[in-house]
Amino acid sequence: xxxxxxxxxxxxxxxxxxxxRGARIPVTVVTGFLGAGKTTLIRRFLASAEGQGTAVxxxxxxxxxxxxxxxxxxxxxxxxxxxxCLCCITRTDLQLALRALVIDRExxxxxxxxxVVIETSGLADPGPILxxxxxxxxxxxxxxxxxxxxxxxxxNGEATLKSAAEARKQVILADSLIVSxxxxxxxxxxxxxxxxxxxxxxxxGIDIAVGGALEPARFIAPAxxxxxxxxxxxxxxxxxxxxxxERQQPVVWPAFSRAMETLIALRGGDLLRVKGILNVxxxxxxxxxxxxxxxxxxxxxLQSWPDQNRDSxxxxxxxxxxxxxxxxxxxxxxxxxxxxx
Amino acid sequence: xxxxxESPLTKxxxxxxxxxxxxxxxxxxxxxxxxxxMSVQMAPDGRRIIWLAHESAPKNFTAVDVSDPRKxxxxxxxxxxxxxxxxxxxxxxxxxxxxxxxxxxKDLKPAGFELFDISKPENPKSISFFDxxxxxxxxxxxxxxxxxxxxxxxxxxxDFVPTNPNxxxxxxxxxxxxxxxxxxxxxxxMPGTRQGxxxxxxPRHPIDKGYRAHNTNVYPQHGxxxxxxxxxxxxxxxxxxxxxxxxxxxxxxNSPPYTGFMHTVVPLFDRGLMLVTDESTENNAKxxxxxxxxxxxxxxxxxxxxxxxxxxxxxxxxxAGRFGAHNIHENVPLPTAWQSDQIVLGTFFxxxxxxxxxxxxxxxxxxxxxxxxxxxxxPTGTIQINDVFVDERAIVYxxxxxxxxxxxxxxxx
Numbered sequence: 001x002x003x004x005x006x007x008x009x010x011x012x013x014x015x016x017x018x019x020x021r022g023a024r025i026p027v028t029v030v031t032g033f034l035g036a037g038k039t040t041l042i043r044r045f046l047a048s049a050e051g052q053g054t055a056v057x058x059x060x061x062x063x064x065x066x067x068x069x070x071x072x073x074x075x076x077x078x079x080x081x082x083x084x085c086l087c088c089i090t091r092t093d094l095q096l097a098l099r100a101l102v103i104d105r106e107x108x109x110x111x112x113x114x115x116v117v118i119e120t121s122g123l124a125d126p127g128p129i130l131x132x133x134x135x136x137x138x139x140x141x142x143x144x145x146x147x148x149x150x151x152x153x154x155x156n157g158e159a160t161l162k163s164a165a166e167a168r169k170q171v172i173l174a175d176s177l178i179v180s181x182x183x184x185x186x187x188x189x190x191x192x193x194x195x196x197x198x199x200x201x202x203x204x205g206i207d208i209a210v211g212g213a214l215e216p217a218r219f220i221a222p223a224x225x226x227x228x229x230x231x232x233x234x235x236x237x238x239x240x241x242x243x244x245x246e247r248q249q250p251v252v253w254p255a256f257s258r259a260m261e262t263l264i265a266l267r268g269g270d271l272l273r274v275k276g277i278l279n280v281x282x283x284x285x286x287x288x289x290x291x292x293x294x295x296x297x298x299x300x301x302l303q304s305w306p307d308q309n310r311d312s313x314x315x316x317x318x319x320x321x322x323x324x325x326x327x328x329x330x331x332x333x334x335x336x337x338x339x340x341x
Numbered sequence: 342x343x344x345x346x347e348s349p350l351t352k353x354x355x356x357x358x359x360x361x362x363x364x365x366x367x368x369x370x371x372x373x374x375x376x377x378x379m380s381v382q383m384a385p386d387g388r389r390i391i392w393l394a395h396e397s398a399p400k401n402f403t404a405v406d407v408s409d410p411r412k413x414x415x416x417x418x419x420x421x422x423x424x425x426x427x428x429x430x431x432x433x434x435x436x437x438x439x440x441x442x443x444x445x446x447k448d449l450k451p452a453g454f455e456l457f458d459i460s461k462p463e464n465p466k467s468i469s470f471f472d473x474x475x476x477x478x479x480x481x482x483x484x485x486x487x488x489x490x491x492x493x494x495x496x497x498x499x500d501f502v503p504t505n506p507n508x509x510x511x512x513x514x515x516x517x518x519x520x521x522x523x524x525x526x527x528x529x530x531m532p533g534t535r536q537g538x539x540x541x542x543x544p545r546h547p548i549d550k551g552y553r554a555h556n557t558n559v560y561p562q563h564g565x566x567x568x569x570x571x572x573x574x575x576x577x578x579x580x581x582x583x584x585x586x587x588x589x590x591x592x593x594x595n596s597p598p599y600t601g602f603m604h605t606v607v608p609l610f611d612r613g614l615m616l617v618t619d620e621s622t623e624n625n626a627k628x629x630x631x632x633x634x635x636x637x638x639x640x641x642x643x644x645x646x647x648x649x650x651x652x653x654x655x656x657x658x659x660x661a662g663r664f665g666a667h668n669i670h671e672n673v674p675l676p677t678a679w680q681s682d683q684i685v686l687g688t689f690f691x692x693x694x695x696x697x698x699x700x701x702x703x704x705x706x707x708x709x710x711x712x713x714x715x716x717x718x719x720p721t722g723t724i725q726i727n728d729v730f731v732d733e734r735a736i737v738y739x740x741x742x743x744x745x746x747x748x749x750x751x752x753x754x
Contacts, residue, residue, distance in 0.1 A: 023708030
């Protein structure tokens with residue numbers, strides 16, 4: 001297409017976008033263990049000015065849709081995906097629900113919603129939900145996950161994190177962590193929980209929900225690849241670790257993409273989430289890349305850099321895959337590419 | 342078919358703002374019925390002024406200081422000499438402005454265009470008037486003036502007797518290098534529309550809007566071409582390398598089976614593409630579908646339509662006022678105009694302002710909607726967004742046809 005109708009205005013990755021999501025519908029995914037306070041948080045958001053025009057998709061594990069009943073009335077459109085966990089048996093339901101929302105909006109039979117909030121069941125593994133938006137071309141073209149929030153109960157949170165691998169994964173993969181019920185927890189317990197959350201996910205900011213409510217802007221602020229406070233490497237339980245690769249020299253795209261292809265081919269299953277902002281040689285703006293296991297989102301070139309920093313930053317959340325191994329792979333591929341050039 | 346209860350219009354016409362941010366709205370002192378002339382001037386004192394043509398009398402044109410797009414300020418608003426005329430179109434180049442005058446009936450005056458010195462925006466001074474009146478003429482409906490040298494316009498003239506009264510306006514090129522003495526240097530009309538032509542007059546369309554010129558765009562990238570929309574005659578590419586003798590290179594029309602009224606042609610030179618719009622002129626979408634067409638123009642002698650910009654279900658909108666395509670941002674070749682061959686911004690009356698990503702021209706994708714609530718006093722009970730202009734800062738200006746005045750927006754995609 002670009003060959004037939006080339007444009008000097010477009011970059012190698014197509015039209016340069018003002019922000020990563022372009023014109024797609026923003027999605028907020030809310031995860032959190034059973035009883036953590038997800039529904040309350042969503043209800044409070046829907047009641048705020050920022051929450052107007054939000055469609056909500058509720059996924060419940062169980063036959064009776066209690067959360068759906070609590071939310072209905074506040075949202076523009078509520079869809080209940082019952083009887084299963086979003087991450088496994090009902091992923092198709094999520095796809096169908098989101099597609100139906102877009103079609104109904106086009107037909108004018110549902111109001112023009114501006115955002116979708118997905119409340120996952122407490123047991124959901126967020127990985128497959130992230131994957132859904134990469135695998136389904138129709139969904140990836142219409143929707144973009146702006147932010148994934150994980151809600152942690154201040155009273156029971158630490159115990160839950162100890163006992164439930166799903167809860168740990170929810171925390172590790174989150175863009176932002178919300179501590180609920182803080183008024184019911186002792187100060188020492190809250191501090192201890194904070195420390196544990198920071199260990200698990202040093203890049204995710206921690207917010208305290210007061211009375212079940214969160215500053216609405218935090219609910220919808222798009223996650224950025226370069227979260228502040230990121231530490232060099234964090235070793236988590238379950239063999240999961242996270243680290244950031246940074247480089248000052250512009251990235252040569254063919255070498256970078258070859259390295260990522262190799263990594264995906266060999267260890268795709270262990271790339272839980274990779275997100276980065278790259279200074280690609282030949283591009284005017286930064287290029288945002290995202291990978292979830294074996295899947296790569298189409299790279300997006302932004303119109304401008306968010307700040308003065310022009311370094312490339314790539315955040316990895318991996319399982320049984322160490323930073324040194326990935327650094328070595330990138331170095332080897334780059335050296336080979338340079339030699340061949 | 343949606344029932345009335347299901348239609349967003351009858352539900353109170355829910356406004357939709359999607360990926361646009363409204364910075365300001367100005368009702369222009371209660372005279373917010375705006376036409377299709379929008380042009381941005383950088384005044385000698387550094388202010389940024391947008392000049393706006395009115396849809397109908399009593400106002401002629403309005404100038405708004407938009408240096409701060411969040412705080413627009415009307416600095417000038419002028420009156421027409423009488424109610425049986427309108428100044429639907431205008432353009433500025435530097436400190437010169439050309440304003441089109443069209444009368445409601447033939448043989449009225451003033452019919453033609455007027456040139457103004459706008460170096461002091463509060464006090465535009467008339468330089469000259471180019472008379473286009475005549476027993477068969479309503480004067481000038483639209484004009485194009487971007488180089489400070491030539492006005493290209495859709496105009497009648499005293500010596501032009503059309504074969505059908507609806508076909509009175511044709512393409513005229515007027516030399517204004519001496520702005521105090523404009524001189525016509527060339528003209529072209531569709532063969533068969535002037536008495537004495539040696540071909541038969543063209544067949545009339547069921548909704549007869551006339552075989553006459555509308556937009557007359559000329560761009561410096563290809564200064565020897567005029568991209569001429571010709572209402573019921575479709576559109577033409579003219580060779581104007583000899584301005585005294587324009588020659589047809591090609592014609593493309595969608596009507597029949599469509600319902601005529603081709604309005605604007607915008608070439609996207611780098612990409613070998615062309616945007617062509619229809620205008621919806623009938624209330625309740627009776628002339629549906631009115632569309633923005635994308636043409637493969639790599640060979641200008643063989644224009645091939647490859648897509649149209651997708652529109653929402655017209656049944657939802659067919660119940661109040663006009664609904665369908667009209668104007669688009671035309672990449673006016675001036676430093677104060679935004680240039681894009683990736684994004685198309687178009688106005689759709691009660692469908693509001695819509696933006697399309699045409700990076701893949703075979704699959705244009707809607708990326709933004711601005712459909713504000715009906716302004717107070719709107720005769721159709723809905724918004725009727727009429728025209729759009731984008732300045733080089735990417736600030737978007739849209740106007741309502743009846744009462745709503747000026748909306749200033751930011752693109753958010």
